[in-house]
Amino acid sequence: MVxxxxxxxxxxxxxxxxxxxxxATIAILAFVLRxxxxxxxxxxVALGAAFTxxxxxxxxxxxxxxxxxWIFLLVIHGLLRSDVATAxxxxxxxxxxxxxxxxxxxxxxxxxxxxxxxxKRVPFSAAFLLAATLQAVPRLRERAAAVLxxxxxxxxxxxxxxxxxxxxxxxxxxxxxxxxxxxxDERALALEARGAGAGRRTPLDPPRDxxxxxxxxxxxxxxxxxxxxxxxx
Amino acid sequence: MxxxxxxxxxFRYPASPERALDGVDLAVERxxxxxxxxxxxxxxxxxxxxxxxxxxxxxxxxxxxxVRVLDTDPGTYDGWRAVVxxxxxxxxxxxxxxxxxxxxxxxxxxxxxxxxxxxxxxxxKEAAAAMExxxxxxxxxxxxxxxxxxxxxxxxxxxLVAMHPSVYLLDEPALELDPEGAALVYELLPTLxxxxxxxxATTDVDRAARIAHRAMLLDAGRVVACGTPDAVLGTVRAVxxxxxxxxxxxxxxxxxxxxxxxxxxxxxxxxxx
Amino acid sequence: MSPRLLVLIPLAVGINLAMGQFAxxxxxxxxxxxxxxxxxxxxxxxxxxxxxxLLSQVVTTVVSGNSIWIAFLPVQxxxxxxxxxxxxxxxxxGIWRTVGTGLLLGATAALLSWPIAYLAFGGVTATGVTxxxxxxxxxxxxxxxxxxxxxxxxxxxxxxxxxxxxRGLLVALPRRTAARFPLxxxxxxxx
Numbered sequence: 001m002v003x004x005x006x007x008x009x010x011x012x013x014x015x016x017x018x019x020x021x022x023x024a025t026i027a028i029l030a031f032v033l034r035x036x037x038x039x040x041x042x043x044x045v046a047l048g049a050a051f052t053x054x055x056x057x058x059x060x061x062x063x064x065x066x067x068x069x070w071i072f073l074l075v076i077h078g079l080l081r082s083d084v085a086t087a088x089x090x091x092x093x094x095x096x097x098x099x100x101x102x103x104x105x106x107x108x109x110x111x112x113x114x115x116x117x118x119x120k121r122v123p124f125s126a127a128f129l130l131a132a133t134l135q136a137v138p139r140l141r142e143r144a145a146a147v148l149x150x151x152x153x154x155x156x157x158x159x160x161x162x163x164x165x166x167x168x169x170x171x172x173x174x175x176x177x178x179x180x181x182x183x184x185d186e187r188a189l190a191l192e193a194r195g196a197g198a199g200r201r202t203p204l205d206p207p208r209d210x211x212x213x214x215x216x217x218x219x220x221x222x223x224x225x226x227x228x229x230x231x232x233x
Numbered sequence: 234m235x236x237x238x239x240x241x242x243x244f245r246y247p248a249s250p251e252r253a254l255d256g257v258d259l260a261v262e263r264x265x266x267x268x269x270x271x272x273x274x275x276x277x278x279x280x281x282x283x284x285x286x287x288x289x290x291x292x293x294x295x296x297x298x299x300v301r302v303l304d305t306d307p308g309t310y311d312g313w314r315a316v317v318x319x320x321x322x323x324x325x326x327x328x329x330x331x332x333x334x335x336x337x338x339x340x341x342x343x344x345x346x347x348x349x350x351x352x353x354x355x356x357x358k359e360a361a362a363a364m365e366x367x368x369x370x371x372x373x374x375x376x377x378x379x380x381x382x383x384x385x386x387x388x389x390x391x392x393l394v395a396m397h398p399s400v401y402l403l404d405e406p407a408l409e410l411d412p413e414g415a416a417l418v419y420e421l422l423p424t425l426x427x428x429x430x431x432x433x434a435t436t437d438v439d440r441a442a443r444i445a446h447r448a449m450l451l452d453a454g455r456v457v458a459c460g461t462p463d464a465v466l467g468t469v470r471a472v473x474x475x476x477x478x479x480x481x482x483x484x485x486x487x488x489x490x491x492x493x494x495x496x497x498x499x500x501x502x503x504x505x506x
Numbered sequence: 507m508s509p510r511l512l513v514l515i516p517l518a519v520g521i522n523l524a525m526g527q528f529a530x531x532x533x534x535x536x537x538x539x540x541x542x543x544x545x546x547x548x549x550x551x552x553x554x555x556x557x558x559x560l561l562s563q564v565v566t567t568v569v570s571g572n573s574i575w576i577a578f579l580p581v582q583x584x585x586x587x588x589x590x591x592x593x594x595x596x597x598x599x600g601i602w603r604t605v606g607t608g609l610l611l612g613a614t615a616a617l618l619s620w621p622i623a624y625l626a627f628g629g630v631t632a633t634g635v636t637x638x639x640x641x642x643x644x645x646x647x648x649x650x651x652x653x654x655x656x657x658x659x660x661x662x663x664x665x666x667x668x669x670x671x672x673r674g675l676l677v678a679l680p681r682r683t684a685a686r687f688p689l690x691x692x693x694x695x696x697x
Contacts, residue, residue, distance in 0.1 A: 081643075136516035137565055144525070184510055184513050194318075196512065203353075
């Protein structure tokens with residue numbers, strides 16, 4: 001599954017920024033460490049995290065996303081260029097990043113991340129934009145599906161010549177976009193009237209940022225620096 | 234000092250030749266509920282936008298005359314900053330008023346108070362009290378995007394009530410509510426007016442006239458009449474504009490003389506010989 | 507940031523991500539995932555467009571669970587910047603001018619995503635584009651040129667279709683809405 005999963009685990013208990021740091025470390029080390037063993041080791045760590053967080057369910061979407069990559073890698077680099085080592089390096093790198101990212105998503109619900117940002121005195125606009133975007137996307141997707149249905153019922157044909165199909169985009173896009181634009185003033189008024197951005201916002205339920213969190217973040221940073229130095233040297 | 238004072242206010246939207254409002258005077262005291270009504274396009278919503286300071290600050294357009302709300306001009310940036318959180322605005326469609334930042338109803342109600350920088354304990358207390366008053370406390374842990382229109386509108390109103398504004402500007406507040414929800418909101422308005430001034434723009438005159446202290450009838454941006462609900466709505470003009478509500482319209486159709494009654498018992502008394 | 511921008515940007519990101527459904531429905535090799543970004547660039551200018559591009563890429567990554575996408579953030583930002591500059595210069599004035607803008611944008615965007623696809627991922631990214639890359643490599647193209655050719659062809663079509671669509675939207679804006687966004691007139695070369 002993709003997204004937050006309510007289970008137990010060290011990352012679930014950690015501060016959202018710590019979890020993000022972990023994910024970033026996985027991604028950076030996957031690139032910096034020399035292959036194929038470096039990325040493979042990072043991949044193993046990411047897999048381990050999936051299990052300590054009790055979210056083995058992320059492995060399925062990770063596999064689905066990674067499979068096309070592996071196939072192309074083995075064909076392009078493995079077969080056509082006879083370079084299996086590169087294929088394994090790139091494959092492990094992508095797999096590590098995918099799994100690491102999905103684990104991060106499973107451990108941090110968006111609301112907790114937004115509250116953490118507010119508590120860290122990130123400007124209201126930034127925290128708001130992140131949260132509002134996460135809510136706007138599913139809403140507009142639903143609307144797009146509704147527009148598609150409605151226009152189909154009106155006889156909009158989506159087959160035919162290329163020009164015809166390209167033209168069909170217009171009666172789909174225009175209602176979606178103009179509908180959204182028409183709401184801007186009302187939404188802006190509602191936000192304004194409720195004091196959005198008026199001053200410093202009180203975080204409603206800020207996640208705890210303990211010493212362990214700070215320690216882990218510093219260790220990750222140190223690890224990245226060491227890895228870069230070793231690679232460059 | 235009136236909570237709201239408008240003198241000879243006119244307003245025109247950008248790229249629009251006609252005036253949306255012209256020559257409007259209005260004074261509202263604390264503790265008053267004023268009903269603003271009129272046919273479609275009369276300018277009721279525009280009037281609320283002006284009182285909220287949204288027009289012309291955000292909508293652009295030209296405004297003349299004086300607008301004073303809570304001693305400032307909310308149409309200016311400085312004026313707005315002075316009254317943030319003290320003017321509560323409720324619009325007809327709940328789905329466009331949702332903050333977009335809250336993942337639970339409790340957080341949605343707390344959105345306004347949190348923006349105002351209140352202490353966490355005070356926010357919790359006021360949010361809980363507001364949810365009780367609007368009958369949505371049982372929805373506290375729900376995701377706001379999963380609520381029905383009626384439930385959501387009450388949650389939004391709870392969010393305003395939690396801020397304890399001094400002025401409520403309500404634009405068709407019960408439009409999307411079921412009869413029960415609408416009744417609850419209208420029952421609540423008199424208690425809200427105890428600590429604030431309420432300007433209510435609605436075509437639901439039947440309900441609104443019962444609780445309003447004063448009424449103002451608009452037509453094409455101009456004030457047709459302003460006074461007690463009986464005096465403003467029980468007239469031939471109001472019935473002609475289809476803004477009088479059901480009882481006056483029936484009385485008119487039944488051949489009664491103006492001024493028409495606003496309530497059913499009075500109508501029955503008139504109709505019985 | 508003004509409340510209107512705070513409201514407009516998430517809507518534009520939502521549009522970016524929702525357009526994919528239309529793209530699939532017409533089964534053409536286009537993404538149309540920058541419609542929102544380019545529209546915001548034409549309506550409000552550079553900074554909101556950059557933020558829209560940034561958020562779009564972040565949310566696409568989060569929603570798909572495919573963290574690969576975030577590496578292409580520079581391309582999204584480039585598209586936003588290009589669109590803002592082009593809109594200011596009245597690039598949406600006529601159909602042909604718009605087509606030219608789209609082709610230029612597509613070509614330059616492809617050039618920008620090329621090193622990312624090649625260096626970071628060895629040429630293996632999105633399945634459709636990568637299929638083309640595979641075929642080209644199999645018939646003897648050096649990998650780096652195969653990657654470029656593959657991404658260029660999709661980007662040219664996609665960006666041209668997108669800018670034409672945005673022009674159509676700008677033209678179709680109701681007068682009252684257009685009055686709120688004075689930059690739109692400039693993009694259409696009317697101001």
